[in-house]
Amino acid sequence: KAGVTQTPRYLIKxxxxxxxxxxSPISGHRSVxxxxxxxGQGLQFLFEYFSETxxxxxxxPGRFSGRQFSNSRSEMNVSTLELGDSALYLCASSxxxxxxxxxFFGPGTRLTVL
Amino acid sequence: xxxxxxxxxxVNVAEGNPLTVKCTYxxxxxxxxxxxxxxxxxxxxxxxxxxxxxxxxxxxYGFEAEFNKSxxxxxxxxxxxxxxxxxxxxxxxxxxGSSASKIIFGSGTRLSIRP
Numbered sequence: 001k002a003g004v005t006q007t008p009r010y011l012i013k014x015x016x017x018x019x020x021x022x023x024s025p026i027s028g029h030r031s032v033x034x035x036x037x038x039x040g041q042g043l044q045f046l047f048e049y050f051s052e053t054x055x056x057x058x059x060x061p062g063r064f065s066g067r068q069f070s071n072s073r074s075e076m077n078v079s080t081l082e083l084g085d086s087a088l089y090l091c092a093s094s095x096x097x098x099x100x101x102x103x104f105f106g107p108g109t110r111l112t113v114l
Numbered sequence: 115x116x117x118x119x120x121x122x123x124x125v126n127v128a129e130g131n132p133l134t135v136k137c138t139y140x141x142x143x144x145x146x147x148x149x150x151x152x153x154x155x156x157x158x159x160x161x162x163x164x165x166x167x168x169x170x171x172x173x174x175y176g177f178e179a180e181f182n183k184s185x186x187x188x189x190x191x192x193x194x195x196x197x198x199x200x201x202x203x204x205x206x207x208x209x210x211g212s213s214a215s216k217i218i219f220g221s222g223t224r225l226s227i228r229p
Contacts (some may be wrong), residue, residue, distance in 0.1 A: 004157070033217075043204065043219040056216055090157050099208045100146045100165045103217075105157030 002027065004106035006091050012112045018079040021109045025072050025093030031055075032074040033103060034066060037088040046089075049074055050097050078111075086113045116141040118207045120220035127195045127227050135190040135223045137205030147188040148206040149179055152222075158204060164188060175199070195227045 005024045013019050025032050033056075034046040045058040049068035066076040072093075078085055088110050092103035118139045127133045139145065146165055150158040162173025169181045179190045188205060205220040 035219075042221045045216050045218075048216075058216065092158070099210060100163065102148060102160040102163055103158075104160065105150075107155070107157045 004091055004093050004104050006089075006106040006109050008109060009107065010110050010112075012114065013081050014114050015081055015083060017081050018077065019081060019111060020075055020077045021089055021091075021111075023074045023076075023091030023093075023106060025074070025091075026104055029093035029095055029104070030072050031094045031097050031101075032068055032072060033092045033094075034074070034076050035090040035092065036060075037090055037108070038086075043090075046076065048097070055097055081113045083113050086111060116207075116209060116218055118205055118218050118220040120203075120205055120223045122223050123221075124224045124226060127225070129197055129227050129229050130194050133192050133195045133199070133225065133227075135203050135205075135225060136187070137189060137220055138185070138187045139205075139207045139218075140186065141207055141209040141218070143210050144183070145210060146208045147179075147181060148208070148217075149173065149177070149188075149190050150204045150206060152202040152204065154201075161190070161203075197227045197229055200225055200227045 007022045031050045033048040036044045047066050048056040052068045063079045068074045088108045090108045092105045094101040094103045148163045149161040152158045161177050162171050164171050164181045172178045177192050181188050203223050208217045
């Protein structure tokens with residue numbers, strides 16, 4: 001079974017631009033979560049989607065948004081990029097939203113904002 | 115505030131020796147507990163979890179973890195370290211009580227196994 005895939009793997013953008021990242025979960029998984037990983041802040045939860053609905057949201061500004069499609073694929077968008085948005089963005093999928101389910105992570109998209 | 119602490123940024127162990135990576139948490143109620151490992155340029159991989167029952171949980175690659183309710187700890191252990199165990203390890207906690215409960219990750223511990 002294929003794992004979680006994320007595209008693109010690397011992105012370079014300039015301040016003020018916007019970016020869209022894509023995540024395809026493991027087949028059959030209906031829950032998708034997004035995380036931002038930086039050396040200073042560690043792993044921070046962005047949001048969680050299930051059945052095309054946002055179930056949970058972390059403490060990020062409104063410039064960060066996401067959506068999930070009917071096939072469980074998910075996208076996240078960051079508008080008006082800032083230097084501090086440079087990070088590794090990780091997507092994770094699980095069967096559903098049950099709290100005891102482990103998550104399966106993709107390799108991440110490394111975003112660099114210049 | 116709910117939190118997860120991994121008190122050691124780095125743990126150095128000689129190959130063949132036992133290893134321990136520490137994790138303590140501060141959340142209300144009894145949470146679900148997880149360990150993940152991250153290799154360079156990769157996403158996180160699930161190692162093991164504690165839901166209920168036996169306090170000693172066995173996971174992938176020979177790792178195990180011990181849940182201690184009174185000390186609110188969930189330390190990761192392995193009897194004999196391998197060089198290939200060198201990676202970044204994250205403890206994670208998901209508090210119970212709400213379907214909207216958010217998972218909380220520790221800051222990570224870099225494990226370095228010397229030959």
